[in-house]
Amino acid sequence: MEVLDFLLEPVQSGIGRRALLEIALIGAFCGALGFWVVTERLAYSAESLAHGLLPGLVLATIAGAPLLLGAAGGALAAAALLALAARDERIGADAGTAVAVTGLVGLGALLAFTPESPTRLEELLFGDPLGVTDGDLIAAALLLAAGGAALAALHRPLAAVAFDSAGAAQLGVRPALLRLALLALLALAVAVAVQGLGALLVLAVLVAPPVAVRRHAGTPGRAMLAGAALAVLAGAVGIGVSFHAGSAAGASVALALCAAAALGAALPTRARRAARPGAPARAPRRTPAAPG
Amino acid sequence: MSALRVEGLSAGYGGPPVLRDVSFEAEPGETVCVLGPNGGGKTTLFRVLLGELEPQAGRVAGPSRPAYVAQTERTRLDFPVSALDVALMGTLARGRWWLPPRGADRSAAAAALERVGLADRADTRFGELSGGQRQRALLARALVQDARLLLLDEPLSGVDPASAASIAGVFEELRAEGRTLLVSSHDVESARTFDSVLCLHGRQVAFGPPAEVLDRSTLEATYGSEMIVLEEGGAKRAVTVHHHEHGDH
Numbered sequence: 001m002e003v004l005d006f007l008l009e010p011v012q013s014g015i016g017r018r019a020l021l022e023i024a025l026i027g028a029f030c031g032a033l034g035f036w037v038v039t040e041r042l043a044y045s046a047e048s049l050a051h052g053l054l055p056g057l058v059l060a061t062i063a064g065a066p067l068l069l070g071a072a073g074g075a076l077a078a079a080a081l082l083a084l085a086a087r088d089e090r091i092g093a094d095a096g097t098a099v100a101v102t103g104l105v106g107l108g109a110l111l112a113f114t115p116e117s118p119t120r121l122e123e124l125l126f127g128d129p130l131g132v133t134d135g136d137l138i139a140a141a142l143l144l145a146a147g148g149a150a151l152a153a154l155h156r157p158l159a160a161v162a163f164d165s166a167g168a169a170q171l172g173v174r175p176a177l178l179r180l181a182l183l184a185l186l187a188l189a190v191a192v193a194v195q196g197l198g199a200l201l202v203l204a205v206l207v208a209p210p211v212a213v214r215r216h217a218g219t220p221g222r223a224m225l226a227g228a229a230l231a232v233l234a235g236a237v238g239i240g241v242s243f244h245a246g247s248a249a250g251a252s253v254a255l256a257l258c259a260a261a262a263l264g265a266a267l268p269t270r271a272r273r274a275a276r277p278g279a280p281a282r283a284p285r286r287t288p289a290a291p292g
Numbered sequence: 293m294s295a296l297r298v299e300g301l302s303a304g305y306g307g308p309p310v311l312r313d314v315s316f317e318a319e320p321g322e323t324v325c326v327l328g329p330n331g332g333g334k335t336t337l338f339r340v341l342l343g344e345l346e347p348q349a350g351r352v353a354g355p356s357r358p359a360y361v362a363q364t365e366r367t368r369l370d371f372p373v374s375a376l377d378v379a380l381m382g383t384l385a386r387g388r389w390w391l392p393p394r395g396a397d398r399s400a401a402a403a404a405l406e407r408v409g410l411a412d413r414a415d416t417r418f419g420e421l422s423g424g425q426r427q428r429a430l431l432a433r434a435l436v437q438d439a440r441l442l443l444l445d446e447p448l449s450g451v452d453p454a455s456a457a458s459i460a461g462v463f464e465e466l467r468a469e470g471r472t473l474l475v476s477s478h479d480v481e482s483a484r485t486f487d488s489v490l491c492l493h494g495r496q497v498a499f500g501p502p503a504e505v506l507d508r509s510t511l512e513a514t515y516g517s518e519m520i521v522l523e524e525g526g527a528k529r530a531v532t533v534h535h536h537e538h539g540d541h
């Protein structure tokens with residue numbers, strides 16, 4: 001019972017329960033979306049977007065507007081600037097993006113240190129799951145419901161494009177449009193999740209879960225479900241550690257997620273384990289055909 | 293009525309045409325082998341027929357959405373899908389992409405796998421199949437589309453004999469069903485089994501039945517220095533030197 005009490009102690013308080021709910025809602029969606037982010041090699045774009053929306057967050061705090069509004073505006077402006085910077089072939093897409101992101105973070109810091117700005121830079125950078133409002137929770141719930149429905153609807157085209165983009169185009173799928181939809185979901189996820197995890201740490205909930213489960217899941221659907229479950233679990237561990245160790249909640253959640261990713265990447269896959277000498281033989285599910 | 297009619301086609305990528313003066317017709321149930329060296333225009337022709345590339349000149353009359361079997365190199369082997377999942381992707385051409393596959397879709401995909409001899413590999417990951425089996429899974433995806441015109445990009449290149457036999461068997465069935473097949477190939481000898489041969493080298497070198505088209509002068513005009521002639525027991529055999537390149541025109 002003592003162990004159970006110890007584990008449940010963080011959610012005895014309203015603040016702890018709200019923090020856990022926020023991280024669970026965000027984790028359930030981002031853990032699933034992350035599979036496509038990693039598959040489509042959009043992790044760098046996600047990081048750039050998350051860091052680049054900092055000026056929007058700071059402006060929202062200065063204006064006293066909801067953070068979500070600032071995050072959405074910041075994400076839109078950052079996406080436009082990043083797209084523009086990445087198009088300059090003379091310097092290369094990655095260098096252009098890096099300069100644009102650094103510029104946006106610098107601008108965010110500059111705005112944050114003006115006398116008019118409330119001193120919330122730390123919270124904007126590293127998140128504050130313990131300070132979530134009702135509005136944040138509603139936004140996270142809507143993200144999970146609407147974003148989850150969008151992911152379910154786009155599942156087959158996304159899989160077809162990820163497997164063979166040109167082949168999917170011949171089946172009537174429009175890969176460019178689909179990528180745009182994926183980027184829109186990513187921007188939405190970042191704008192909502194940044195409330196809890198901040199501009200610097202939000203990437204953990206998008207990228208760490210798929211990294212942890214991708215090699216072990218048999219299908220994209222299973223990878224998404226496992227990523228969502230792992231993100232919720234790691235989020236709960238992070239909140240628990242933060243409560244008992246007195247560490248920063250956002251950073252604790254991000255570290256728990258990254259630890260899960262490291263563990264998942266280090267574990268051998270089922271096929272590797274089966275191939276080890278001395279591993280118990282498993283009967284094939286179907287009769288294997290002759291090679292060829 | 294022709295299943296496919298191409299008249300005076302020229303196509304390119306912004307600059308001068310990389311393929312010009314192509315005119316041919318294919319009837320329902322006809323198989324056409326498209327021969328040519330790397331950069332000869334095979335892929336450009338396919339891209340025009342698939343609607344990916346606008347012709348610079350000429351016209352194409354045929355089905356708006358032919359089925360296409362790409363080379364397996366274009367697929368991602370690390371993506372976690374089974375052979376059945378790949379065949380099921382063919383049902384996206386039927387619309388309703390936002391809903392899970394129906395029972396009828398699953399039946400069609402299973403039947404297509406059966407047809408290419410992969411029924412017992414339905415649950416195997418695509419990346420774990422042999423090269424020939426992967427090619428057959430992609431063929432199953434195209435079969436599910438139920439298209440009247442099928443374009444196949446070097447489907448027999450580098451596949452094992454069992455897969456080659458299975459694919460050739462499916463070609464025969466498709467021909468009997470009245471479907472038209474355009475198959476690009478580097479293999480001059482296999483071209484003799486098709487109804488017609490289209491030779492490309494930046495332009496149309498020849499088109500007609502293999503017995504008329506596959507002579508030494510046409511093949512030299514098609515392949516140039518990429519062709520060598522082997523003499524085996526008095527019989528002469530043309531062999532092309534295949535430099536495999538990505539971004540083939």
